Amino acid sequence: MYELKISWRNLLNRPVQTLVTIIVIALALALAVTVTHLNDALQRGIIRASDPFGVLVVGAKGSSQQLVLSTLLLQGVPVGNIDGHIYAELNADPRVTLAVPIAMGDNVGGARIIGTDRRFFELRATQQAAPAFQLAAGRLFETDFEAVLGSRAAATLGLHLGERFQPQHGVEHGLEGDNHADIHTVVGILQPSSTPFDNAAFTTVDSVILMHTEHAPAQLAAAEGAAISTESGAHAEAAETDEHAAEQNDADQAHATEDEHSASGEQGADHDHEHVASGRVTAVLVQPTGFIEANELWRDFYTGTEAQAVFPGRELGSLFDLLNQGQEILIVVGYLAAMMAALTLFLAIYSATESRQHLLAILRGVGASRRTVVLVVVIETILMALLGAVFGRALGYGAAILIATEIMRRSAIPISITYLGNLELVLWLAPLLLGGLAGLLPAWQAYRVNVIEKLFPS
Amino acid sequence: MDIQIERLRHAYVAPDLEARTVLDIDAWCAAAGEQVLLRGVSGSGKTTLLNILAGLLPPSVGTVRLGEHTLYTLRESERDRLRATTIGYIFQMHHLAPMLSTLENVEMPLVFGRTLRAGERRARARELLAAVGLSDFERHRPVQLSTGQRLRVAVARALAAQPNLVLADEPTAALDADAGEVVMDLLQATCHRYHATLIVASHDPALATRFDRIVDLYNGGLHAAALPMTV
Numbered sequence: 067m068y069e070l071k072i073s074w075r076n077l078l079n080r081p082v083q084t085l086v087t088i089i090v091i092a093l094a095l096a097l098a099v100t101v102t103h104l105n106d107a108l109q110r111g112i113i114r115a116s117d118p119f120g121v122l123v124v125g126a127k128g129s130s131q132q133l134v135l136s137t138l139l140l141q142g143v144p145v146g147n148i149d150g151h152i153y154a155e156l157n158a159d160p161r162v163t164l165a166v167p168i169a170m171g172d173n174v175g176g177a178r179i180i181g182t183d184r185r186f187f188e189l190r191a192t193q194q195a196a197p198a199f200q201l202a203a204g205r206l207f208e209t210d211f212e213a214v215l216g217s218r219a220a221a222t223l224g225l226h227l228g229e230r231f232q233p234q235h236g237v238e239h240g241l242e243g244d245n246h247a248d249i250h251t252v253v254g255i256l257q258p259s260s261t262p263f264d265n266a267a268f269t270t271v272d273s274v275i276l277m278h279t280e281h282a283p284a285q286l287a288a289a290e291g292a293a294i295s296t297e298s299g300a301h302a303e304a305a306e307t308d309e310h311a312a313e314q315n316d317a318d319q320a321h322a323t324e325d326e327h328s329a330s331g332e333q334g335a336d337h338d339h340e341h342v343a344s345g346r347v348t349a350v351l352v353q354p355t356g357f358i359e360a361n362e363l364w365r366d367f368y369t370g371t372e373a374q375a376v377f378p379g380r381e382l383g384s385l386f387d388l389l390n391q392g393q394e395i396l397i398v399v400g401y402l403a404a405m406m407a408a409l410t411l412f413l414a415i416y417s418a419t420e421s422r423q424h425l426l427a428i429l430r431g432v433g434a435s436r437r438t439v440v441l442v443v444v445i446e447t448i449l450m451a452l453l454g455a456v457f458g459r460a461l462g463y464g465a466a467i468l469i470a471t472e473i474m475r476r477s478a479i480p481i482s483i484t485y486l487g488n489l490e491l492v493l494w495l496a497p498l499l500l501g502g503l504a505g506l507l508p509a510w511q512a513y514r515v516n517v518i519e520k521l522f523p524s
Numbered sequence: 525m526d527i528q529i530e531r532l533r534h535a536y537v538a539p540d541l542e543a544r545t546v547l548d549i550d551a552w553c554a555a556a557g558e559q560v561l562l563r564g565v566s567g568s569g570k571t572t573l574l575n576i577l578a579g580l581l582p583p584s585v586g587t588v589r590l591g592e593h594t595l596y597t598l599r600e601s602e603r604d605r606l607r608a609t610t611i612g613y614i615f616q617m618h619h620l621a622p623m624l625s626t627l628e629n630v631e632m633p634l635v636f637g638r639t640l641r642a643g644e645r646r647a648r649a650r651e652l653l654a655a656v657g658l659s660d661f662e663r664h665r666p667v668q669l670s671t672g673q674r675l676r677v678a679v680a681r682a683l684a685a686q687p688n689l690v691l692a693d694e695p696t697a698a699l700d701a702d703a704g705e706v707v708m709d710l711l712q713a714t715c716h717r718y719h720a721t722l723i724v725a726s727h728d729p730a731l732a733t734r735f736d737r738i739v740d741l742y743n744g745g746l747h748a749a750a751l752p753m754t755v
Contacts, residue, residue: 518580
């Protein structure tokens with residue numbers, strides 16, 4: 067098509083103007099592509115990451131959203147702790163099919179240490195689904211200070227079965243040397259689960275509690291095999307709690323505490339229940355027997371004063387509303403950017419009018435019709451819009467993937483940028499439409515080009 | 525293609541807002557295949573007349589017939605097509621498309637005329653470039669050519685469609701005598717070969733001996749001039 071050739075050569079004849087215009091269009095489109103795809107990917111990632119964790123999350127009173135974010139997505143600091151007896155009561159509640167304790171507070175090389183019990187590894191997205199957290203190697207922990215590592219934590223820390231690590235204070239990577247004395251041994255490594263828990267280390271709730279009792283390993287060894295007191299009267303919480311709280315500031319309020327403990331040979335979930343009941347946990351993941359029971363449980367906690375129960379779906383819905391609001395703002399910014407791009411395109415085409423009109427007059431002089439010269443201008447405009455669209459999409463997808471990778475690195479929330487087929491039409495048509503609009507006036511000028519005036523200036 | 529002009533008058537509004545009549549021709553004609561030298565001083569209206577004959581400038585009044593076509597009763601698109609297929613116009617300033625190669629410039633009227641396929645167009649353009657001695661320059665852009673070379677490209681472009689009427693506006697003005705001879709030889713020989721009518725507007729006295737008819741344009745009218753004596 068000859069018109070296409072002329073238009074293309076015209077663009078190449080003005081490389082800087084063409085390039086700048088294409089870049090502006092590309093940036094405007096990249097903004098829309100990045101925001102839309104990231105928002106979509108983030109929501110899917112959050113849903114996927116929170117899938118296995120049951121219907122209710124029970125935790126300390128406070129921000130319900132923060133409770134869900136800190137418990138299911140390991141984002142931010144936990145809201146606080148709840149008494150272990152809440153867990154024990156839930157565990158014994160006939161309306162509950164599964165109650166899994168979660169105790170948090172420390173990390174190893176940035177990977178959170180999660181105190182839980184073996185039933186955590188039975189969690190699954192649906193009843194028919196395979197467990198979300200399955201062993202890739204080794205076994206589950208059986209005694210305190212044994213640890214099972216998430217796939218990413220194992221890879222990042224370079225730890226293998228049988229190797230040992232020393233946890234650090236705090237939920238995030240802290241200062242060098244700010245370590246607990248307690249040595250953990252890696253006994254298992256999990257398969258990737260596509261959840262933030264891939265970057266976690268799992269151990270018994272007691273291990274987490276014991277870490278905050280400042281036992282030296284030697285003492286623990288000496289106490290090994292000894293009976294433990296789980297009576298509430300035997301608690302010696304205060305001193306350690308205060309000391310640790312001072313040490314970790316607010317961020318560490320989630321530390322599972324602080325029973326007077328000694329490491330023992332206790333094994334199994336039943337023992338765990340007793341220990342947890344007498345200590346404190348950060349949250350309890352609850353799978354009720356049914357919908358009605360779930361609502362009853364929620365109401366019980368809502369009217370109570372000790373803890374709150376939240377539906378993760380509802381909280382994540384609110385979070386998505388917030389994300390969508392942010393997206394809407396960015397989309398308005400995107401509209402402005404698109405207008406700027408259209409104006410830039412118009413300027414680029416319009417400012418080349420003089421030189422182009424001489425060319426168009428030559429074409430007319432040699433026999434081109436008005437339709438041909440209008441086509442030359444329209445194609446020129448659409449070519450720039452199209453090139454901007456192509457580069458914009460590449461840039462947008464590239465930026466979205468880079469940002470998603472960075473968010474994944476920081477949060478471990480699995481964010482995969484996917485092709486949004488339903489948006490394709492809009493993302494192609496919008497720049498072409500804007501390009502068409504921007505080219506209207508120059509095309510009209512091309513139609514009206516005065517051949518005699520341009521070829522034979524007096 | 526024969527040319528007939530009847531009661532043609534063309535005026536324009538000058539900067540002082542007064543209407544100036546530049547052409548006032550009662551009747552004039554040229555036979556098919558005839559080669560005519562149109563002489564006149566600068567501003568006499570030579571280019572205006574060529575533009576009218578090319579279908580680019582509707583006269584204020586009057587009739588122009590090119591062969592069977594009454595030029596200004598045709599729709600504009602039909603005149604455009606006529607210009608691409610039947611009329612070859614060599615502009616004084618050459619007016620080559622700057623972003624196209626020499627070969628593409630020569631091909632241009634063939635593209636707009638849509639009478640040949642791409643391969644045939646290219647072959648025709650190459651043949652003409654060879655005829656004007658620019659075979660080695662087919663990929664060059666106009667800016668990379670000398671003035672004389674650009675004129676030769678413009679000549680090749682005007683002849684590409686094998687037109688029935690060739691209009692040339694001062695074709696030798698920018699050339700030395702030898703180069704002018706070469707261009708005029710090509711132009712006249714090609715027109716002879718295709719029995720095309722040739723109208724050359726020029727005030728180059730050296731061209732007078734090459735034509736079998738000379739007309740002078742002054743006071744808006746066309747006046748037959750005597751042919752120079754040849755030895």
